[in-house]
Amino acid sequence: MITTVAxxxxxxxxxxxxxxxTLIIVTMIGxxxxxxxxxxxxxxxxxxxxxxxxxxxIPFFVLAGSIMTxxxxxxxxxxxxxxxxxxxxxxxxVAGVLGCIFFAAISGSGPATVVAIGSIMFPALAEAxxxxxxxxxxxxxxxxxxxxIPPSIPxxxxxxxxxxxxxxxxxxxxxxGLLIGAxxxxxxxxxxxxxxxxxxxxxxxxxxxxxxxxxxxALMLPIIVLGGIYTGVFTPTEAAAVSVSYALFVELFIYxxxxxxxxxxxxxGAAILSTCILFLLAGAMTFNWLLTSEEIPARIAQFLxxxxxxxxxxxxxxxxxxxxxxxFMDTVSAVLILGPLFLKALTxxxxxxxxxxxxxxxxxxxxxxxxxxxxxxxVSMGVTGEKLGVVARGVLPFLALLLICxxxxxxxxxxxxxxxxxxxx
Amino acid sequence: MLRHLKNLEGYILSLTFVSLxxxxxxxxLCRYVFNYSFTWFEEGGRYIGIFATFLGASLAVKKGTHFxxxxxxxxxxxxxxxxxxxxxxxxxxxxxxxLAFYGxxxxxxxxxxxxxxxxIEMPMxxxxxxxxxxxxxxxxxxxxxxxxxxxxxxxxxxxSEDANIAGKASML
Numbered sequence: 177m178i179t180t181v182a183x184x185x186x187x188x189x190x191x192x193x194x195x196x197x198t199l200i201i202v203t204m205i206g207x208x209x210x211x212x213x214x215x216x217x218x219x220x221x222x223x224x225x226x227x228x229x230x231x232x233x234i235p236f237f238v239l240a241g242s243i244m245t246x247x248x249x250x251x252x253x254x255x256x257x258x259x260x261x262x263x264x265x266x267x268x269x270v271a272g273v274l275g276c277i278f279f280a281a282i283s284g285s286g287p288a289t290v291v292a293i294g295s296i297m298f299p300a301l302a303e304a305x306x307x308x309x310x311x312x313x314x315x316x317x318x319x320x321x322x323x324x325i326p327p328s329i330p331x332x333x334x335x336x337x338x339x340x341x342x343x344x345x346x347x348x349x350x351x352x353g354l355l356i357g358a359x360x361x362x363x364x365x366x367x368x369x370x371x372x373x374x375x376x377x378x379x380x381x382x383x384x385x386x387x388x389x390x391x392x393x394a395l396m397l398p399i400i401v402l403g404g405i406y407t408g409v410f411t412p413t414e415a416a417a418v419s420v421s422y423a424l425f426v427e428l429f430i431y432x433x434x435x436x437x438x439x440x441x442x443x444x445g446a447a448i449l450s451t452c453i454l455f456l457l458a459g460a461m462t463f464n465w466l467l468t469s470e471e472i473p474a475r476i477a478q479f480l481x482x483x484x485x486x487x488x489x490x491x492x493x494x495x496x497x498x499x500x501x502x503x504f505m506d507t508v509s510a511v512l513i514l515g516p517l518f519l520k521a522l523t524x525x526x527x528x529x530x531x532x533x534x535x536x537x538x539x540x541x542x543x544x545x546x547x548x549x550x551x552x553x554x555v556s557m558g559v560t561g562e563k564l565g566v567v568a569r570g571v572l573p574f575l576a577l578l579l580i581c582x583x584x585x586x587x588x589x590x591x592x593x594x595x596x597x598x599x600x601x
Numbered sequence: 602m603l604r605h606l607k608n609l610e611g612y613i614l615s616l617t618f619v620s621l622x623x624x625x626x627x628x629x630l631c632r633y634v635f636n637y638s639f640t641w642f643e644e645g646g647r648y649i650g651i652f653a654t655f656l657g658a659s660l661a662v663k664k665g666t667h668f669x670x671x672x673x674x675x676x677x678x679x680x681x682x683x684x685x686x687x688x689x690x691x692x693x694x695x696x697x698x699x700l701a702f703y704g705x706x707x708x709x710x711x712x713x714x715x716x717x718x719x720x721i722e723m724p725m726x727x728x729x730x731x732x733x734x735x736x737x738x739x740x741x742x743x744x745x746x747x748x749x750x751x752x753x754x755x756x757x758x759x760x761s762e763d764a765n766i767a768g769k770a771s772m773l
Contacts, residue, residue: 226650417626456667
């Protein structure tokens with residue numbers, strides 16, 4: 177069974193069959209060759225995988241993200257944070273990082289954050305004569321916080337395949353996200369001092385109040401979305417739906433820069449691609465069903481625990497594996513396929529699923545910033561008009577910082593688990 | 602006429618998701634303001650979500666936006682790439698036809714049971730209907746891609762690389 181499935185999987189994947197179909201086809205082959213189970217079970221499993229209200233959060237967050245990237249919300253956010261920190265040397269870049277953190281708290285997507293913040297920040301940083309490579313690196317990297325700071329689409333996917341709580345994982349992402357944000361800001365300030373970057377206008381309380389008032393609708397959104405989830409007013413799915421309606425309302429009737437006729441165009445691409453993700457998820461869950469019914473995760477767990485005794489070595493190995501796999505497929509798919517395979521092993525190592533989820537998200541973040549599947553890099557290329565080499569080299573020093581954060585988060589579980597323990601357990 | 606029909610799928614898809622989001626918002630408001638909740642929404646939303654996922658997945662086959670690894674295609678000559686595309690079309694098309702067949706049998710089975718969903722009392726076989734319908738459409742689209750590959754027509758995804766990335770950008 178394992179040989180057939182593994183062989184079929186690798187062959188189809190390499191020959192370029194879409195990952196979702198690879199998973200479905202391999203499941204069908206496995207059933208045909210090794211069991212007498214009738215094939216309609218595959219259709220049934222696809223149905224069961226999708227028959228879940230939580231899933232709708234994904235298209236909703238995708239839609240909300242694309243509406244907000246097109247509209248005024250991100251501009252107002254940046255104006256606000258810039259009046260807060262613009263007066264520090266290097267302050268404009270710090271404002272960029274803060275803007276990304278804010279936007280990350282209203283959108284569930286890394287690349288969307290790069291588009292939203294980058295399309296305003298890159299020209300502004302260039303005008304203020306910041307080093308080009310540095311500004312590309314800092315915004316592209318900070319944009320990837322979109323998937324660490326809740327809400328986050330990859331987190332929802334992880335929770336669906338691993339069957340854990342979305343609200344808890346969202347909560348666990350806050351501190352690691354802020355940690356990475358703080359590291360990025362610290363590095364920016366050091367660079368600013370070393371290179372004598374100039375500061376912006378002097379601090380003025382009046383300006384802060386004015387920009388806060390102009391941006392109040394945008395600033396309210398993280399409070400509504402996250403506050404709503406944690407006070408129990410609504411579920412993550414409902415929060416996602418509310419952020420779509422809120423973004424539409426604010427862009428159409430308050431900021432009025434968008435027209436109703438723009439909406440179908442904005443939504444269509446987002447809708448198609450979010451169904452691609454949902455379909456991939458359904459394929460992954462069907463495939464997992466096959467593996468679990470053949471008790472493959474249990475066998476993997478047995479194999480691993482007899483060879484690797486320390487959970488830390490195991491976590492390190494998983495990190496390495498994902499870094500390598502990231503060169504062959506995008507990391508989100510890798511996590512969807514590998515996560516459930518390791519489920520049994522995680523229990524026998526007593527590793528918390530929430531903690532593991534955050535580690536997976538940091539790995540996905542890493543994958544988004546490295547070629548060949550680094551979506552953030554491609555998006556950044558699109559926004560800046562630079563070549564892949566320039567963007568990748570700009571991101572390079574930040575990757576080292578991220579690697580340190582990844583190690584910290586891996587080996588100090590409390591960075592991720594402190595808040596969930598405080599509120600949920 | 603045909604052109605509008607071509608876009609119809611996309612319009613239905615985006616309209617479905619946007620209206621679901623709006624209804625969900627109204628539902629939250631009603632729950633807190635009027636203390637009234639729509640019990641049908643969770644159930645209805647799930648089945649509409651399944652319909653929309655299969656609709657979108659079949660549209661994505663046409664547009665070539667499904668995620669795949671592009672390890673091989675970078676090394677291939679244009680001619681070999683056409684062979685590769687025909688191969689993908691053949692594999693996916695045949696297995697999806699099988700899946701459509703079994704999906705259809707599943708629908709028939711549900712029709713025979715005559716079960717309905719708990720709250721909205723919709724016949725269960727309707728909820729399963731998107732599987733055979735859109736699997737068949739996907740299979741047809743994959744078979745069509747074999748014809749295209751043999752004829753040497755360029756795939757849609759190649760020409761709209763930028764749109765593809767921009768679309769993916771808004772999602773992850």
